[in-house]
Amino acid sequence: EAGVVQSPRYKIIEKKQPVAFWCNPISGHNTLYWYRQNLGQGPELLIRYENEEAVDDSQLPKDRFSAERLKGVDSTLKIQPAELGDSAVYLCASSSRQGSYGYTFGSGTRLTVV
């Protein structure tokens, strides 16, 4: 089966510009996660979806970050405006059932804000 697909793989933008990341989870996976991974650190959860509902967005900086998962399949994470400190790898992951933490990660989008 196809894995979690993310695009783009790399993105370089100037600060104050908007940016969007896209994720296509594994078919049939109801739970979708967006993580941010800074260099030399483990991933940090930004938001978790169960189908189309954002059930945990407590760590999402809502002043500049937004996410959506229309129809409970693909998801988009947006930053507007981007700041220098947003440079990181943004990882999407999905799992087939609630409480399953052996979820599958995508390859990530490496964002560089200059």
Add this chain to the structure above:
Amino acid sequence: GQQLNQSPQSMFIQEGEDVSMNCTSSSIFNTWLWYKQDPGEGPVLLIALYKAGELTSNGRLTAQFGITRKDSFLNISASIPSDVGIYFCAGLQLIYQLIWGAGTKLIIKP
């Protein structure tokens, strides 16, 4: 926020050597997970531990859930070149809240 102390930060080893790394915390966890991340890829789950004292193997990898529930260990026996990468521990307290360590970077000496 909560932190897991993962050590060592990096390891230089010879091919064929055994490797040990660990994670400790001041908090109790219900589940410990070990992941490996290759360059340019997302983490991949290696081993999941669900009970204090549990010892679980996956090929050349063996992990243990510490008896105090505050630590976990990962051992790799007879390392090979494809073992290079970053190994992360992650602890689960509440059902969805994974706390991640900072990773152990494994480098094999040429």
